[in-house]
Amino acid sequence: MDPYSKIFARAISSFQPFPSLCYRKLKFSPVRWLSASISSQHGSSRSLTTSRSEFDSIKYDWIDGAESLEKYVPGGYHPIMIGDVLHERYSIVHKLGHGGYSTVWLARDAHLDQYVAVKVGIADRSFDSLQQEIKSLRGLCAPLMLSHLSTCTFAQQQQQRGGNSIPLVLDEFNLQAPNGTHLCYTTAPAQCNLKEVSYSRLFPLDVARALSGNLALALAFSHSRGYVHGDVHLRNVLVKLSSGIAQLSVEQLYEKYGRPETITITRHDGNPLLLNNVPPEAVLPVYLGKYAEEFTLSDTQILLSDFGESFSPASDVRRGEDCHTPLAFRAPEAQFEPYTPLSYPSDIWSLATAIWEIIGMKAIFSTEYADINRVLSQHVDLLGSLPSSWWEHWEQRDQFFIENGQPKGGRGRYVWPPIDQAFEDGVQKYRRMDGMGEFDEEETAAILDLMRRMLAFRPEERPTIEEVLQSEWMVQWVLPDVDGSLQAQ
Structure with missing residues (x-):
């Protein structure tokens, strides 16, 4: 099970x-x-x-x-x-x-x-x-x-929209x-955080898109001003007070x-x-909030909070070993390259996990009763092979995989499905069951394309936040609902 x-x-x-x-x-x-x-x-x-x-x-x-x-x-x-x-x-x-x-x-x-x-x-x-x-x-x-604002590109202007989501x-x-x-x-003050409002509940499709977009815009604003947030997850995303x-x-x-x-x-x-x-x-x-299924577009204005782990890569060195992001949302380079400075790509990984949790029923990676090695095994199950140098340095890999990288079966070893099936199991299935609407085939393909790129193991292979905002899913589906949320105010 x-x-x-x-x-x-x-x-x-x-x-x-x-x-x-x-x-x-x-x-x-x-x-x-x-x-x-x-x-x-x-x-x-x-x-x-x-x-x-x-x-x-x-x-x-x-x-x-x-x-x-x-x-x-x-x-x-x-x-x-x-x-x-x-x-x-x-x-x-x-x-x-x-x-x-x-x-x-x-x-x-x-x-x-x-x-x-x-x-x-x-x-x-x-x-x-x-x-x-x-x-x-x-x-x-x-x-x-x-x-400076007058010379911004369209993508840079989108980044500046996120300033309203910074406390x-x-x-x-x-x-x-x-x-x-x-x-x-x-x-x-804020009403609540997105974790408590969405526990075992689903947002309507347009609301999920708008929340995802507003979070991406908030992070884009932070990056445009030279700051890595360092702790992106739903407990740190607050809903503005009405x-x-x-x-x-x-x-x-x-x-x-x-x-x-x-x-x-x-x-x-x-x-x-x-x-x-x-x-x-x-x-x-x-x-002070309401439940996820009761949200409308007017409820999707957020605050990205808790900048206690934030840093500026231009002036501060934050190494992987000093990362305190919860395991389920922590970029893998923090584990495999503990002495290498973190930068903006670590936020991109965490943003992907947050978006997945907003649009679906559950987090893409689970840390329930799981240590770092079990979380890493989930990464491989869902996303495929680790970079060879990371794989060789992962001493506990034989607890979960045989030498050719195939997962071990047996008691106590749950093999997580690949990302396509995880989307069906953790997002689409629950949306159908709850009558909350599911993503059509074209939008699903766009979401999964973006998720795969944001969850690339190598940080240098992940898109920048500007590229995230220019992705097909953001441009065709998400940002229009963000605009709708502003009109609903």
Whole structure:
């Protein structure tokens, strides 16, 4: 059986994966002002200099949907609750999400009287990543000279359209807090990311094309300004907040999407929390979006987010061994040429995997229960033989293939279908089953031609992002739907 049949069980239509959509009445903590200096939090009188060693043995009861609670330590997450005011300006009204190095909150900006997303980095260790992200975003959003724009080719003008899909940094500041110094910045908020909105669901055909095109345009803009994104996948592609949500008051927002859902944090050993460093409750993320099948062209305006792994090849050296892109979306040169600098082609590989996931039901490569060697075996199964030098240096190849390159059969070795059959199995079949429309023969050929070129093993053999935008699929099918999405606004 295809492993995906086990992993991606068909979601029933009434499934609600986002508990924050449920309405619950909760008691909010009093407003707490957090700025450059903090004397106490959460009603605790403990010293702000709690040592990291005090936390080494502390474990918390697991809370589904919450960040890793063990990271609420010196050098880790900053404890935030609904009602907190950051920087004497940003009143926290909901939680949008979290990652390994930050939490993201929906806040009301008292100065501008609007909603913003506040990204709060973990203390100390996240500074380099967040500083790089802010630097990249500010560099991307710097104005272009009009004289340059007037001489752009058609393809270059298409690239510049993606500028609207790059988040604009509105403010940045530091929080001095019990767990250390946290770098923070604010941007316009988004509804959701494409991964959560499309889990076990499909977008309508025109929507899938428009989302793919807008993502390609965003990446084209980044490349045109000299930046490799370095972490392209659907969790980092956000859907812009609709104007209707932006006009809601906080109470109206709660009426529409529910009040923040919180769960009391408890320690395994039953001892009290160290409340300067750990919040009393975990706040679960709110879901402001809708499901994939409900999307229309007006919902396809995106933001390419999380530039923490971005770099400029002209001035920065990012070697393959330093690549942190998730395995399912990581270009193979990062594994086989770990000491060679990465560049724009690594983004092209990741973009291909993202587009595949947008138009179909599942990712082209799976990392469920898979290490790097299993992912590489999928690459060969789907795309054919590796370059000979890579094949010879792949020490674990005999776990999956015999010497002539044919896949080994037997227990525990699933042989993935070649890319044509993978498209039928992972894209077309599910689109037929769900009545979401399938790609006709001509468009399928154009998609597969582009995918094969973008997923070339050798980075120098992949098309540039400009060539991607000039491909048959983009010109004949995708960009017209991108234009339609603009008219639908």
